[in-house]
Amino acid sequence: MARSAFGLPTPDRRRSPRTGWTRAQWEALADHLLTSVVPYATDDFAQFRLPGRASWSGPASDGLEGFARTFLLAAFRIAGAGGDVPPALLERYARGLVAGTDPAHPFAWPAIADMSQQLAEAASVALALHETRPWLFDRLTPAEQERVVAWLAGAVGKRTPDNNWVLFRVVVEQFLASVGGPHEPDEITGGLERIEEWYVGDGWYSDGKGKNFDYYCGWAMHQYPSLWARMAGDTVRQELYASRLSRFLEQYQHFFAADGGPVHQGRSLTYRFAAVAPFWLGALTGASPLPPGRTRRIAGGVLRHFVDRGAPDDRGLLTLGWYDEFLPVVQEYSGPASPYWASKAFLGLLLPPDHPVWTDPEEAAPVDVADQVVPLPAPGWLLHTTRSDGVVRLLNHGSDRDRVQPADGVPDPHYLKFAYTSHTGPEAGGPASGVDNHLAVIAPDGTASARRRIEPLTVSQGFAASAYQDGPVRVVTASVVRGAAEIRIHQVTAPAGCQVRDGGHALAAPAPPEPRVGDDVALARRPDGLLSAVRALHGYTGAGVVTGTGTNAYGRCSATPYVIADAHPGGTAVYVSLVQLAVQEPPMVAVRVDEDEVALSFPDAETTVIRLGDTPACERAPAG
Numbered sequence: 001m002a003r004s005a006f007g008l009p010t011p012d013r014r015r016s017p018r019t020g021w022t023r024a025q026w027e028a029l030a031d032h033l034l035t036s037v038v039p040y041a042t043d044d045f046a047q048f049r050l051p052g053r054a055s056w057s058g059p060a061s062d063g064l065e066g067f068a069r070t071f072l073l074a075a076f077r078i079a080g081a082g083g084d085v086p087p088a089l090l091e092r093y094a095r096g097l098v099a100g101t102d103p104a105h106p107f108a109w110p111a112i113a114d115m116s117q118q119l120a121e122a123a124s125v126a127l128a129l130h131e132t133r134p135w136l137f138d139r140l141t142p143a144e145q146e147r148v149v150a151w152l153a154g155a156v157g158k159r160t161p162d163n164n165w166v167l168f169r170v171v172v173e174q175f176l177a178s179v180g181g182p183h184e185p186d187e188i189t190g191g192l193e194r195i196e197e198w199y200v201g202d203g204w205y206s207d208g209k210g211k212n213f214d215y216y217c218g219w220a221m222h223q224y225p226s227l228w229a230r231m232a233g234d235t236v237r238q239e240l241y242a243s244r245l246s247r248f249l250e251q252y253q254h255f256f257a258a259d260g261g262p263v264h265q266g267r268s269l270t271y272r273f274a275a276v277a278p279f280w281l282g283a284l285t286g287a288s289p290l291p292p293g294r295t296r297r298i299a300g301g302v303l304r305h306f307v308d309r310g311a312p313d314d315r316g317l318l319t320l321g322w323y324d325e326f327l328p329v330v331q332e333y334s335g336p337a338s339p340y341w342a343s344k345a346f347l348g349l350l351l352p353p354d355h356p357v358w359t360d361p362e363e364a365a366p367v368d369v370a371d372q373v374v375p376l377p378a379p380g381w382l383l384h385t386t387r388s389d390g391v392v393r394l395l396n397h398g399s400d401r402d403r404v405q406p407a408d409g410v411p412d413p414h415y416l417k418f419a420y421t422s423h424t425g426p427e428a429g430g431p432a433s434g435v436d437n438h439l440a441v442i443a444p445d446g447t448a449s450a451r452r453r454i455e456p457l458t459v460s461q462g463f464a465a466s467a468y469q470d471g472p473v474r475v476v477t478a479s480v481v482r483g484a485a486e487i488r489i490h491q492v493t494a495p496a497g498c499q500v501r502d503g504g505h506a507l508a509a510p511a512p513p514e515p516r517v518g519d520d521v522a523l524a525r526r527p528d529g530l531l532s533a534v535r536a537l538h539g540y541t542g543a544g545v546v547t548g549t550g551t552n553a554y555g556r557c558s559a560t561p562y563v564i565a566d567a568h569p570g571g572t573a574v575y576v577s578l579v580q581l582a583v584q585e586p587p588m589v590a591v592r593v594d595e596d597e598v599a600l601s602f603p604d605a606e607t608t609v610i611r612l613g614d615t616p617a618c619e620r621a622p623a624g
Contacts, residue, residue: 007032008307016362019260021300023349023358029307030077030346034089036316037070037340044099045092046107052320052336053327057117062335064109067096068121068128069340075128080349083135093128094136101147112154115161117333122155123168123224124343126175130231131350137179149181156182163208163404164216166191167224174231192228192237195221203248204378210403211454213379214266214415218278219344222248226285242287249282250289254374254383256298257422258367258390260305263383264553265394265420267401267412269329270320270338272311273345276302280348283357292356293363295348301365303345318342322553328428329414329553367392373462373481380456382464384481389530389583392422395479395486397466398456416451418477419486421581423530424505425553427560432546436506436560437579439490441473441568442499449473449494463610463618473498478616480600480608484582487537487589489574489598491612496570503562504534505581506548508555515545515559521586522561533586536563538593539575574598574612 008028011020040050047063048070055062071093078085100109112118129137129148137145155172170191173183198206198221205221206212222245229238255263255275262275276299282288283295290298309323318339319325330338351357366372367385374383380398385391401415413426417437420426427433434440440448449470457465457476465478476491492500504522507513513524513532520536522543536543540563552558563577574593580586590601596612607621 016296016300018297018362018364018368019300019304021296021304023353025300026303026346026349027077029303030073030349032316033312033318034070034074034077036312037066038092040066041092042107044105044107045096046099046105046109048337050317050336052325053330055117055335055338056332057335060107060110061117062337063107064100064118064121065335066337066340067100068124069337069343071096071128072124073340073343073346075131076343076346076349078135079131080351090135094140097136097148098140098144101151109151112151112158114159116158119155119158119160119168119172120165122152122172126152126172127227130175130178145179149176149179152176153182156184156187161208162194163212164220164224166194167220167228171224171228171231174228178231192225195225199244200378202376202378203244203246203251204376208404210401211380211399211456212401212404213381213399214401215268215271215275216266218248218252219271219274219341222278223281223344226281226287230285238285242285245278245282245285245287246289249278249287251374251376252278253290253294253298254366254372254385255392255394256302256365256367257385257392258365258387260301260303261392261422262302263392263394263420263422264322264425265396266414267331268334268341269322269414269553270334271341271344272306272318272322272339273302274342275345277344277347280345280351283355284347284350291360291363293360294365295357296360297362298365299345299348300362322425326553328551329425371483375459375461375464377459380454380459380464380466382459382462382479382481384462384486386484386582389484391484391581393484393486393581394420395464395481396420396454397459397464397477397479398454400452400454402452411450411452416454418479418488419505419579421505423554424507424532424581427506427548427551427558428553430548430551432506432548432551432558432560435501435503435546435562438503439475439477439488439492440501440503441475441492441494442501443495444497449475451475457615458617460618465616476612476616478610478612478618480610480618482602484584485578485580485586487600488577488579489610489612490576491572491574491596492568493572494568494570496568498568500539500565500568500575501562502534502540502575502577502579503560504579505532506552506558506560507532507581508552508558510555510557512547512557513559515547515561517543517545519543520563522563523585524559524561529583531580531582531585532559532561533580534561534563535578535586535588537576537578537589538591539565539573540577541566
């Protein structure tokens with residue numbers, strides 16, 4: 001069989017006409033990732049100390065992270081093959097378990113303490129031990145088993161952050177229960193009951209209190225309870241989790257572009273293709289509402305997307321970044337091995353080779369078939385995708401994560417912007433960081449308003465609205481979706497003399513995007529034709545493009561178009577702009593503003609009327 005990059009089998013275009021990826025590709029990439037970390041192992045494989053920026057937890061914790069997260073990948077590979085893997089793979093992780101839990105070993109794992117990173121890694125170790133029990137744990141000597149149990153038992157009674165971490169203790173203690181180790185049933189039940197307080201309906205969880213909506217909903221809040229129920233044999237809770245996961249996947253399938261790119265929003269984005277874990281979880285638990293061929297098409301598309309763009313790198317390693325190393329998307333708790341939570345993407349290997357997700361022909365994803373508009377009232381989001389360019393756009397009128405951030409901290413660009421897409425990332429520094437996808441009111445001294453605590457107002461089909469307050473400035477924003485375009489209507493209350501600026505998507509590439517500025521429009525174009533544009537429709541007096549270098553995950557050079565009003569009149573005024581990311585230039589839209597009512601007239605003669613107020617509303621009148 002011919003081989004392509006990383007030793008992957010030649011794509012199978014008969015069974016997988018859209019991605020070419022089948023189980024053979026997934027297994028080959030898993031093997032490549034597991035082999036590539038071996039040179040960085042310490043004595044007896046107790047730790048894997050990968051190159052890269054250290055976390056705040058120190059080298060021993062980072063080395064444990066390297067073992068635990070790659071062990072999770074190894075477990076899916078081993079269990080999915082029924083143990084029929086090269087003996088060296090089993091030997092590595094058996095030796096690592098024995099050495100890491102031996103307090104006398106020079107690279108012994110740090111003990112689990114309150115709020116410690118070790119608790120997160122213990123969850124991966126516990127899940128991996130559960131899945132590989134016949135080939136690993138059961139073959140250890142009684143003394144070795146006792147040491148593994150003793151280390152994991154350090155999780156019992158330990159305090160955790162009040163977010164998805166409560167589930168780490170749940171799965172660790174469930175494994176301990178299964179092997180007769182120390183555990184507290186009340187702690188297991190308590191963790192499961194805690195997440196019920198964060199369930200907001202329609203398949204969505206917040207990751208802790210507040211409005212913390214991101215990929216953690218799928219790869220943590222859904223994954224751990226469902227896998228716990230699978231470990232515990234709790235069919236009642238499994239049915240509850242399955243019903244929620246089913247509804248979640250109905251919406252979640254729209255988050256991925258035609259080329260496999262996920263919407264770039266939220267924290268821990270360096271986990272990359274872990275974003276597909278919920279699809280495999282749905283198939284594994286029987287909860288998925290998707291045809292099996294669509295599950296593989298979406299999951300394979302995402303994996304291929306990253307492989308084609310350099311992740312893993314030439315060493316076979318996953319770096320701290322997005323396609324390549326990019327530290328602004330990384331949190332301080334992430335060490336060099338942190339990206340290997342991407343192992344969760346390989347959960348599908350637990351399904352047998354003759355399962356329909358591996359044998360059925362690939363089936364088109366929604367973005368392959370037609371334009372989509374998907375309201376998500378629970379997190380306060382509105383998705384719109386276009387088949388012509390395969391781009392997914394997320395309009396954010398609900399998720400801010402600001403309630404768990406320091407009040408005087410820097411606003412997080414991965415949560416607080418008006419929009420995120422599958423083809424662009426927010427600016428993470430430099431002069432454009434406060435421009436892209438933000439409506440800023442700029443005082444005469446240059447101070448710009450910040451969108452910190454988002455007030456969700458409404459989400460419906462093709463329409464969403466929210467507000468934010470920053471001192472004397474209040475901004476109410478309504479978004480109307482029209483194909484690839486978002487029309488933003490901002491009702492701005494501010495002192496007289498302030499500037500009002502609305503920014504579009506930050507477009508990035510290896511070379512500087514080509515800018516173009518007119519009286520009422522600003523654009524930036526990549527060499528492949530993708531175009532970010534903002535058009536002034538009402539209230540603005542000028543336009544421009546701000547550039548950045550080394551501040552965007554999608555390329556070294558970035559450009560952000562914007563429109564600006566020279567002087568706010570004082571009191572309340574309305575501003576209207578059209579923001580677009582597409583291959584075509586933005587259309588003209590006629591606008592009429594009458595106090596709190598805004599009428600938009602589109603080229604096909606359809607009219608949309610938006611009424612601002614406590615709860616903005618939208619009414620559409622078809623052409624004629």
